[in-house]
Amino acid sequence: MRVFAGKTALVTGASSGIGAACAGALATAGCHLVLAARREERLAALKEALEGTHAIRVEVIRADLSTRQGCEDLIRATDEKGLAIDILINNAGFGYEGDFISQSDERLGEMIGLNITTLTFLTQHFGTLMARRHSGYILLTSSVGGFTPCPRIAVYDATKAYVLLLGEALHHELRIHGVTVTTLCPGATATEFFSVSGQRLNALVRMTLMSPQAVAVKALKGLAHGRSLVVPGVMNKLTVWSLRLLPRSLMAPVSARVMF
């Protein structure tokens, strides 16, 4: 991760979970930070903590990235502050658990807006600038759920299937421009994700639970080494590997059994 020293990273969803952990790991590597999220107080606290411990600069930008306005605000803010982003950590995202029909249209729209649309436009905006400079790193956060559809997590897993396919395609497309695109596929991680989604973890899922710090370190190491895909942790690797062996028609019913 020494390759990140002295560079500037934009981390979305930085107020908690994997985003905050990535910010911490990057700070340790000597990377300056731009932290974006909705919860300004948390970002301010994180800024204070990181600037206090490491010799780096931390900018904070408040934005609701689930909306088009929020995405544009973030881009405008980085322009206005003259911030040259070398590393983009597309971490902001959320999920839900429950039957699709009873989700609200609004919530589904926000999820697609954040997990798909904002992720795509931030990647395009900063990826284009990185390609011109012929250097840059972009991390996209998918999920183990991107490899398989699962009833009761229909839209979330589908948004992660989108990110998985986008990321692998862009890894190849942007490589010749000197830009690394890495897709991170965490499994269950001990963050606020589950309190937001409302899912209760069963014993099987708990076995695979990782800390956000462990996920962040694996993700950033993969990014630094130019990997296309990072599946952190042995249990998650096993899950993905066994999914690849499963006939596609069995994926949805098996996932539903395992998860719930």
Added chain:
Amino acid sequence: MKVDRQYVRRPDGTRRTALITGAGSGIGRELCRRYHAAGFDLVAASLLGSELACLKEELDAKSSGQHVRVFQVDLAQADAAQAVLDFCDENGIRVDVLVNNAGFGLAGRFVDQPMSRLREMLALNVVTTTALSHAFGGRMRQRGSGMILNVASTIAFQPLPFWAVYAGSKAYVSSFTQALAGELRPFGVHVACLYPGTTATRFLDTAGIHKSVRPWSVGSLIHGAAMDPELVAHCGFGGLLRGGRRIIPGLINKLHFILIKLIPNSVILAVVHGFMKRYRQPNEERR
């Protein structure tokens, strides 16, 4: 194709209604013809009013009592699904079969693709498909009957440089539809996903893949390999009725599905990259 009366008529004897998006051309139009011929009432929703008018004229001329309604709407707008729902409610239409067919693709370098066009594509392929499935799926679940057919693509089976966002959007449709199928099955609602490969519709030209005078150019080859949309519609229609969840029209596409798991991604990516090199130029707006 003779279809069992129970699929075409409700228990009370009235005709079932099929709502088809992107009905003005291509696979959508062929699906309208198919459902109409089988005896369904139709709601055809699409962008171009002129295409819908032609379609209605054609179908009314062959009608044996089927009701054909057309609804001109830009399905890439944020409120499109609500507009479709309102149209059906205002006209007292109960939708028995929903076909989310409207969609388009964009080929080219990701960094060159205009954001506005990408937004439209995501709005149409992802958001509207989800919103319509939500609105009509909810009603079908309440009634305990209904069918939804979502159109994905064989492009969803593997990552494809120069088709990144489009392939991602179809991976979304595929994953979402398979999960929804599992959720709605216990309620008597049958959900399936159709995976056409390259099909001879406006899709290719809209995406930026054009035939050229040279028969062996990449564009010409792709156009040449394109499947007949009538055949795709026939497979989609039949597959949905037969209860399939994953409908892949044509032998070549089926082989694609089976073999793709055996081929490492690196090989696929290298082949596609070679093929698509010509399309690394920025897309131009076509007339």
